[in-house]
Amino acid sequence: MKTKLTEMLGIKYPLIQGSMQYMSLAELASEVSNAGGLGLVPSMAFPNVDALRAEVRKMKSLTDKPFGFNISLVPEVVIPQMIFDYINVLIEEEVPVIETSGQRPGNFIKPIKEAGIPIIHKVTSIKHALAAQADGADIVTVIGTEGAGHPGLDQVPGSILWAKAAEELEVPVLAAGGIVDGKSMYAAMSLGVDGILMASRFLASDEVKAPRSFKEKLITLPETSTVLTMKSLRNAMRVVHNKQAQRILDAEAAGATLEDLMPLISGKASNIALMEERYDDAQMTVGQGVGRIREIKPAREIVAEVMADFYATHDYMKDLVGKD
Incomplete structure (x- = not known):
């Protein structure tokens, strides 16, 4: 499958595994990358630059495919000097992709741009998406209110944000929030985005760093939880x-x-x-899509299942249209 996203990042499928603090480490992210998507690791899960550098090298030992590291720019939590120190490590180690989130990236992305590393920036509104594009982000992820983590205060569903972002932005757009399978991926991409970011589904993977009992609890939760x-x-x-x-x-x-x-x-x-x-x-x-997650599987199987479901949904839609 080819989209602007796959061509820009050199990946097989337009599917990115969302960064999950302390949980989506090299073991998970490498498996997603090996399966044809793009795995992301949260840089701020590591207490210092040495630990971060070690995780980057671990990723390189586990996959020869593109992967990325997230840098949180939340000013109340991370001091600017630490952000730049971590960015420098990612540049020195030639990380293929860097994702930023938490505030406008403009004050931090200059060294990343100079290094020629593609930058994904994650936002929760069209206003912030346009600002990220203006700041130089190469790809913008837009999260609907369904999403886990920080989905913003506006509480606008992803289906509205994704379509509008695809219409108004010039850079590739990723849809995030409530996407847990091929059907929801197909629905998002039908609105014009170039790919998806999926996180909560990977919480029920073998490789995510969490107790088995957590994963078993997760797959029982309803969408109202x-x-x-x-x-x-x-x-x-x-x-x-x-x-x-x-x-x-x-x-x-x-x-x-x-x-x-x-x-x-x-x-x-x-x-x-x-x-x-x-x-x-x-x-x-966890996002509201948790209500549709019912199995714990290896990450590679999750990626394969999502893509098979995507193509099956496409066949269903073609048959539906053919019945006119």
């Missing part, structure tokens, strides 16, 4: 509506500041709780 926390911080986060999420919502309702909320919203603390199987003490980031 998530909630948006952190809206008071203007950084809404879609997570499973468990006891920890309710603690955050209660604190926000009581007027908690960022400092007050940090012990509750800490990604590191949540990951420790998750790895210890204390699920009511963890923010479990």
